[in-house]
Amino acid sequence: MPPGKRPGPVPFILEVLACAYSSARVVLRYRTPFELLVATVLAAQCTDDRVNQVTPALFVRFPGPEAFAAASLPEIEEAVRPTGFYRNKAGALKGIGSALVARHGGNVPESMEELTALPGVGRKTASVILGACFGVDALPVDTHVGRVSFRLGLTRSKDPARIEEDLVEAVPNGRWDFATQLGWHGRQVCVARQPRCGVCGLSRVCPRNGVTRSA
């Protein structure tokens, strides 16, 4: 490090988050990569809790890609309606089911390229699957990760792709754990409205300490 230059806040942030959320896991409940893929699609514009209420019955009715591929759109729409945007989500799930059967033998592929080629699957969803199911050091940027990163000054952008680039640059490895821990911090402490700065372990390095309301 050049003389006179102080270490940045990233090592401190990593240490505090790792300590506070050492057992952090994906909030969505799933048993297989396919179930996590479905749950992550349903979690768009919906809370994880609501998705967790819907998926147990959904996975009984549609146990795999073949069932989604064979079902009618109205059937799937009815089953996912409580998660909102149900027409788009039902179309994506039917398309994913069909694509998995046609191109991947009914299995969830293990590469970013193949995952993001599935209907309705973006980089964030693909990163969740890669990190949680296949041990890839991925860095999915959801609304919580994006908000906390912005407040901490780890990024100046609110665009998920740019935030991911900034975080990848700041964190050379352990990115999956870091993203999961940032997400939990965003749910429990650095919440969207009225962040709990008074009890936040990162307050001394956070440029938004005490001043953030909704940014």
Ligand code: SF4
């Ligand atoms: S100090 Fe406040 S704004 Fe900064 S990370 Fe903590 S809770 Fe969020």
